[in-house]
Amino acid sequence: MGQVADGSNSAAAAPASEAEAGESSNEPQPRGFFGRILGALGASPGEAGPAEAQSAATAAAPLGLPGLGNLRKMRVGDVAVPKAEIVAVPVTTPRDELVEVFRTQGYSRLPVFKDTLDSPMGLVHLKDLALAHGFGGAPGRFSLRKLLRPLLYVPPSMPIGVLLQKMQLQRIHMALVIDEYGGVDGLVTLEDLIEQVIGEIEDEHDEEEDGLWKLEKPGQWLVQARTPLTDFEAEIGMKLADAEEGAEIDTLGGLVFMQIDRVPTRGEVIVAENGVEFEVVDADPRRVKRLRVRLPGVAAE
Structure with a gap:
């Protein structure tokens, strides 16, 4: 760097x-x-x-x-x-x-x-x-x-x-x-x-994650983009992708990419049709690394 x-x-x-x-x-x-x-x-x-x-x-x-x-x-x-x-x-x-x-x-x-x-x-x-x-x-x-x-x-x-x-x-x-x-x-x-x-290299200064996601407050999670979509849907209790999207993508980062048809930039917020917000916390020009996911009620607050 x-x-x-x-x-x-x-x-x-x-x-x-x-x-x-x-x-x-x-x-x-x-x-x-x-x-x-x-x-x-x-x-x-x-x-x-x-x-x-x-x-x-x-x-x-x-x-x-x-x-x-x-x-x-x-x-x-x-x-x-x-x-x-x-x-x-x-x-x-x-x-x-x-x-x-x-x-x-x-x-x-x-x-x-x-x-x-x-x-x-x-x-x-x-x-x-x-x-x-x-x-x-x-x-x-x-x-x-x-x-x-x-x-x-x-x-x-x-x-x-x-x-x-x-x-x-x-x-x-x-x-x-x-x-x-x-x-x-x-x-x-x-x-x-x-x-x-x-593949991706993480050094001792990169933020450590105990798992693929972390609950920050009710209705809001910090999630790694490689998180399996079905696993996170089970965690939050709602579907984020329809049947057609779910058949083509496997990860949460892939879902965000499909919704806007490009790699989002750091700090960008994508709002899905169901009202769920995806804030890009960490990304580079080639891939998304971490997302903050807010459910509709939390996003409105």
């Missing part, structure tokens, strides 16, 4: 050079987990090893489901956070305001820009801020510019497997997606890419 930019490189020129560098086969291949993933990417057409067989097996899976096949068939533009949802800070941000952004947003990396996001300068890492100005560090004059780390710049058409390889080799875990005019179009992190292979 951070971006880096080298002041000597322009955002407009970066995508071409980054794409060329990402396809180079001269770099050493990392071992372990990343080595196995990158090995699946590097197999030549004439080779028929286990990695290729697994990639072929997953290639038939629907787009969006986790699997090694996504490394080849998905593009950066498919997984990037839209520009409107990027949390970034100007290079003139004072220390206390920067700390507050880290605290409220919960990210470990933030893009830093000059004037507008279309003029990125790099990323700031929470660890660098803490080591330089926390833990009893020297109270010298704060300069965000001195904390900047570099960013990757990539085109939306780049396969996510190529970007994953670039991030691993260059040890840069955040990239800005640059459009054809040189402007910033989105943001991608290493975690975003890995989730396309192994």
Whole structure:
């Protein structure tokens, strides 16, 4: 969740050079987990090893489901956070305001820009801020510019497997997606890419859930979007989907998606025909994660 930019490189020129560098086969291949993933990417057409067989097996899976096949068939533009949802800070941000952004947003990396996001300068890492100005560090004059780390710049058409390889080799875990005019179009992190292979990753800072739903007050629940629809209907004692909808969807998140025919945004409230309200508590550009469900009587209050 951070971006880096080298002041000597322009955002407009970066995508071409980054794409060329990402396809180079001269770099050493990392071992372990990343080595196995990158090995699946590097197999030549004439080779028929286990990695290729697994990639072929997953290639038939629907787009969006986790699997090694996504490394080849998905593009950066498919997984990037839209520009409107990027949390970034100007290079003139004072220390206390920067700390507050880290605290409220919960990210470990933030893009830093000059004037507008279309003029990125790099990323700031929470660890660098803490080591330089926390833990009893020297109270010298704060300069965000001195904390900047570099960013990757990539085109939306780049396969996510190529970007994953670039991030691993260059040890840069955040990239800005640059459009054809040189402007910033989105943001991608290493975690975003890995989730396309192994599924959603939750760290120690993600809110823990005792179950699939939690009763907040009578008639109102906080529910994970993957909750089976029939189970939650039994919990609340009413039907949320008709017979036709119930035959096509399995989860509460799927019901919300079907009602508006798109992925809703965080904070959006969808009101069903039966008066039930679905408030999107947590979501990213590709899926809903958590919902707040209010029954008609509670919604009216």
